[in-house]
Amino acid sequence: MTSEPSTLPRLVEERPLPRRGLGFVAVVASLVMVFAASGAPIPLYERYRAAEGLTTGDLSLAAVAYFVAVMVALVVLGRLSDHVGRRAVALAAVVLAAAGSLSLLDVTGLGVLVTGRVLQGVACGLGSSAIAAAIVDLAPARSRWIAATAVAGSPLIGLTLGALGSGALAEHGPAPLQSPSLIVSALLAVCGVLLVLSPEPVARRSGALRSLRPQVHLPQAIRPLLPAAVAVFCGTWALGGFYQAFSPTISAQQLGTDSTLVAAVVFASFMAPYALGGPLTGRLSPFAAQRLGIVVFALAVLGVVAGLRSGTILAVVLCGMVAGAAQGAAFTGSLRGLLGRIGPGERAGLMATVYLFSYGGAAVPSLLSGRLTAAGVSLQTLSLGYAVLAGLAAAVVLLTAGTGRGPDTGAMR
Structure with missing residues (x-):
């Protein structure tokens, strides 16, 4: 692209x-x-x-x-x-x-x-x-x-x-x-x-039909950073898919209320704080923000799981807020690292690829979750799977983040 x-x-x-x-x-x-x-x-x-x-x-x-x-x-x-x-x-x-x-x-x-x-x-x-x-x-x-x-x-x-x-x-x-x-x-x-x-x-300008040809762009310079970045994109957006699909059901079945406003608050508690993560870690290096963000995210997901299992809405909301902000820190840190390796002419294609990984990371677990809930698996048990995904993402980032250091453009430092 x-x-x-x-x-x-x-x-x-x-x-x-x-x-x-x-x-x-x-x-x-x-x-x-x-x-x-x-x-x-x-x-x-x-x-x-x-x-x-x-x-x-x-x-x-x-x-x-x-x-x-x-x-x-x-x-x-x-x-x-x-x-x-x-x-x-x-x-x-x-x-x-x-x-x-x-x-x-x-x-x-x-x-x-x-x-x-x-x-x-x-x-x-x-x-x-x-x-x-x-x-x-x-x-x-x-x-x-x-x-x-x-x-x-x-x-x-x-x-x-x-x-x-x-x-x-x-x-x-x-x-x-x-x-x-x-x-x-x-x-x-x-x-x-x-x-x-x-x-x-x-x-x-001409070429509208040619522009419709699907393309996925992965510049050679960013490939050493991909394991950690993809782990962040998939691991964090998976939880976003969980919130999108199940926030109302969580409110009704796990938190004991059928209030649509409570369901909206549960959803917003994860989505809204995302915008805070980047500014809060803006002075850190991209790799430091990436590592800190994903570790805090994984711990916050455990808090969400605990809140669901105990039926404590305050824990679900507060830990969801922390997870959302941590996702913002890890995501923007990952993106800064990738963009720092490429020039302006490659950014549009890279952004499309980043969101392709991200939405894919949300879609696949959501599809599996739907099948599991249809088979009778409870949301409490299902949430443990998302905690495992968050833990795996954190492990990949801690093992690989920053190992592909090299010359970059400095554009997003």
Whole structure:
């Protein structure tokens, strides 16, 4: 998925654009809302299960469908906006996210749920590529750090706001299974209007069909760092898949409450603190942040398991928060190490590959978990498997992190 520097589209810095500030606000709001749409159904899973006779295995399958859709969009559609423009692909992401939300207004079975989640997954994949690139293109020229902050934080903010807002509406608002989708769709429509009014930051160029050819990019320079990095990506995102699939069931079966708001808090307790991990370990070297983050993550997962087994919601929430922040530290440390080995022309392809490993790390355990719960394995027992995965990831990192040291560009130090 790497574009050669000579064929890169003309970026906004090369030509002044009207309404640049509006464009920046529009793309940041759009990225937040696309992921908010993805987070909104998660607290409602238990109500879907109770009303429509779905099983925990069905909920896990819906999570897998979402992850696979994101992965396909990243690999196949990740370069499309370089050819047809950021705005067109960003609008497509917003429309797909709204379509996914509207399709979940009346969940009558697994097929409807999977359809909605697939549409939302494709939207998130497009958002992670086209909208994120547009944020970089339209960011204020004098404060370039804002772009990195917005790209990293918007998905997490969106997931958290979507889950918490949906949980609160389902608990205290009218039409509990419909109002979250309607409100998210209305806000996405506002984002669509803002995008239409925004400038196009790149010039169109030929090759759109060729850009759809799937590619996975692994530069030679980063390969010594891959064992530790892949262990982090897979080990930490696996727990994210667990939270996405089972947060409502955890609240209902293990914590003794069917509150959608509690389910949203359980989910958000892991997702929201992710954004803190990078800044908290920013002064450490990439390898030190990677090691510290994954060790704290593994210990926090043990705390989550203990909370589940004892039915203590406070332990689950607090340890989930620590695990989320530790994931952020380990993930950003790993990413800094990888990006420090390559030049700008290889970064787009690398990012797609990083998220491919990450979503794969979430999808495969979620698929296995669904099969196991269908066979009668309890969530308490299942959570032990995720603790084992976290421990294995920590062991791999401690044994291999930093062993591939060598010259790097220093770009992300």
